[in-house]
Amino acid sequence: MFGLIGHSTSFEDAKRKASMLGFDHIADGDLDVWCTAPPQLVENVEVKSATGISIEGSYIDSCFVPEMLSRFKTARRKVLNAMELAQKKGINITALGGFTSIIFENFNLLQHKQIRNTSLEWERFTTGNTHTAWVICKQLEVNAPRIGIDLNKATVAVIGATGDIGSAVCRWLINKTGISELLMVARQQEPLALLQKELDGGTITTLDEALPQADIVVWVASMPKTIDIDADNLKKPCLMIDGGYPKNLDEKFQGENVHVLKGGIVEFFNDIGWNMMELAEMQNPQREMFACFAEAMILEFEKCHTNFSWGRNNISLEKMEFIGAASLKHGFSAIGLDKQPKILTV
Amino acid sequence: MHNELKITDMQTLESNKKTTEESINTNPLNLPDFTTDSYKDAYSRINAIVIEGEQEAHDNYISIATLIPDELEELTKLARMEMKHKKGFTACGRNLGVVADMEFAKKFFSELHGNFQIALEKGNLTTCLLIQAILIEAFAISAYNVYIRVADPFAKKITEGVVKDEYLHLNYGQEWLKENLSTCKEELMEANKVNLPLIKKMLDQVADDASVLAMDREELMEEFMIAYQDTLMEIGLDNREIARMAMAAIV
Numbered sequence: 001m002f003g004l005i006g007h008s009t010s011f012e013d014a015k016r017k018a019s020m021l022g023f024d025h026i027a028d029g030d031l032d033v034w035c036t037a038p039p040q041l042v043e044n045v046e047v048k049s050a051t052g053i054s055i056e057g058s059y060i061d062s063c064f065v066p067e068m069l070s071r072f073k074t075a076r077r078k079v080l081n082a083m084e085l086a087q088k089k090g091i092n093i094t095a096l097g098g099f100t101s102i103i104f105e106n107f108n109l110l111q112h113k114q115i116r117n118t119s120l121e122w123e124r125f126t127t128g129n130t131h132t133a134w135v136i137c138k139q140l141e142v143n144a145p146r147i148g149i150d151l152n153k154a155t156v157a158v159i160g161a162t163g164d165i166g167s168a169v170c171r172w173l174i175n176k177t178g179i180s181e182l183l184m185v186a187r188q189q190e191p192l193a194l195l196q197k198e199l200d201g202g203t204i205t206t207l208d209e210a211l212p213q214a215d216i217v218v219w220v221a222s223m224p225k226t227i228d229i230d231a232d233n234l235k236k237p238c239l240m241i242d243g244g245y246p247k248n249l250d251e252k253f254q255g256e257n258v259h260v261l262k263g264g265i266v267e268f269f270n271d272i273g274w275n276m277m278e279l280a281e282m283q284n285p286q287r288e289m290f291a292c293f294a295e296a297m298i299l300e301f302e303k304c305h306t307n308f309s310w311g312r313n314n315i316s317l318e319k320m321e322f323i324g325a326a327s328l329k330h331g332f333s334a335i336g337l338d339k340q341p342k343i344l345t346v
Numbered sequence: 347m348h349n350e351l352k353i354t355d356m357q358t359l360e361s362n363k364k365t366t367e368e369s370i371n372t373n374p375l376n377l378p379d380f381t382t383d384s385y386k387d388a389y390s391r392i393n394a395i396v397i398e399g400e401q402e403a404h405d406n407y408i409s410i411a412t413l414i415p416d417e418l419e420e421l422t423k424l425a426r427m428e429m430k431h432k433k434g435f436t437a438c439g440r441n442l443g444v445v446a447d448m449e450f451a452k453k454f455f456s457e458l459h460g461n462f463q464i465a466l467e468k469g470n471l472t473t474c475l476l477i478q479a480i481l482i483e484a485f486a487i488s489a490y491n492v493y494i495r496v497a498d499p500f501a502k503k504i505t506e507g508v509v510k511d512e513y514l515h516l517n518y519g520q521e522w523l524k525e526n527l528s529t530c531k532e533e534l535m536e537a538n539k540v541n542l543p544l545i546k547k548m549l550d551q552v553a554d555d556a557s558v559l560a561m562d563r564e565e566l567m568e569e570f571m572i573a574y575q576d577t578l579m580e581i582g583l584d585n586r587e588i589a590r591m592a593m594a595a596i597v
């Protein structure tokens with residue numbers, strides 16, 4: 001069995017969905033009620049791979065909402081309780097979606113192994129970041145030429161380069177593509193310097209300096225909401241891949257020849273017959289999902305029951321190649337600009 | 347034309363720097379000072395509630411046995427276990443030099459106690475089991491789970507032993523209700539509507555004292571809802587039915 005731990009994008013959204021699902025006791029509750037709400041196993045589903053293998057899985061809503069980020073004890077409990085539920089249900093491999101893995105990592109939850117009478121087994125969980133990083137790289141390689149960007153001449157800026165996904169993307173771009181230049185932007189300078197040393201390449205720079213130079217911008221940082229970007233300063237054409245969480249590049253902005261692509265989203269070859277991705281507001285909810293969720297499915301298809309993506313900076317090229325090949329084999333493909341016709345013009 | 351790429355207003359970790367810092371700075375072993383007067387004062391009530399709770403459990407299981415004589419042996423065993431727990435918790439108070447305020451505790455349980463006695467007189471086994479095997483047990487186990495994280499070393503050890511037992515008899519009530527669900531569902535829902543709000547009230551009543559013991563009200567309530575939901579799910583109720591039942595806790 002595979003599992004997916006997800007959550008709503010806002011408190012209002014969560015209440016609306018709870019009402020739809022018949023969870024009236026929390027749908028009517030205020031944020032305090034949600035803070036005390038147990039995780040919910042919302043849906044069970046069977047998925048058949050392109051190879052014909054069938055697997056079963058469950059979607060668990062942790063009842064976390066981003067408004068709880070200011071209450072770290074609450075956020076911590078939501079994540080750990082959802083993980084405990086997944087393990088209690090006997091799920092082999094569960095992906096930590098949305099803020100779940102970010103909270104796990106940033107709040108150092110490794111030290112909280114014992115949850116009530118359950119000792120959490122980390123090998124049952126994956127952040128899904130390896131697949132997300134691979135998907136973002138593929139989205140870049142496939143879609144840049146489509147809008148007239150020659151990869152061999154392209155300058156690529158990675159915003160959030162030192163994160164787990166960001167560093168993996170940088171590693172892939174340097175080693176596996178022929179891009180002309182890699183610009184690396186991150187808040188913390190020390191890990192950035194270490195990454196540059198490891199890669200033996202890439203230029204450390206700031207966001208303001210990187211944006212006007214970049215043909216392609218990969219956003220994998222969880223960005224503060226106050227940043228405004230002047231679209232006039234961007235190169236044209238420009239491919240922007242929104243690969244962070246939350247996906248907060250507003251698609252409504254106007255700019256000629258600026259193409260925004262939702263990063264880290266995959267499409268399955270067949271309808272799945274679930275409701276959970278409608279909750280995640282995918283464009284084609286029967287087929288589309290976050291790549292991190294798909295990683296749990298792929299690992300279950302492959303009977304690879306291990307915490308494949310775990311910790312920070314452990315994503316190797318070999319792991320990306322493995323998950324990428326398995327992803328294609330079982331019927332996943334990265335969504336591209338053709339699926340998202342958002343060629344934005346003035 | 348000047349175009350701007352806006353970042354939408356969703357919460358991010360960066361917009362909550364304090365949270366991240368707090369999470370890093372908080373030592374999981376940050377225990378309260380067990381020797382202060384305020385701790386002991388709060389403990390005199392919390393400890394009494396726990397002792398009285400175990401006594402209630404003992405008495406209730408003996409009473410339930412009068413309704414299902416076939417289970418007399420099993421229920422007597424459970425009742426004895428509850429008395430063992432009571433002794434353990436009494437020792438915890440003694441260890442800290444605290445005299446438990448039993449008068450307060452009796453009053454604390456009086457409404458729930460009264461409802462149990464009425465159901466017993468009427469022979470309403472389902473209601474009796476809901477009160478004892480679901481609500482009181484879930485209340486106890488959730489409080490113990492939270493307490494273990496902040497208890498003094500002596501009490502921690504005792505409470506860990508108790509929790510192991512509590513998980514056992516939570517199953518007992520579940521088994522009976524599960525087997526008889528088709529005939530007892532309606533009574534279960536009705537009894538829940540009356541008694542779940544009492545649990546909420548009891549939690550609210552004890553919240554201030556609990557916080558002196560570093561037990562967070564929100565965490566207590568969440569632990570209770572987890573134990574409660576787990577039990578109802580085990581019994582065989584579906585998500586919507588559980589949601590309907592849990593509704594009584596927020597009215």
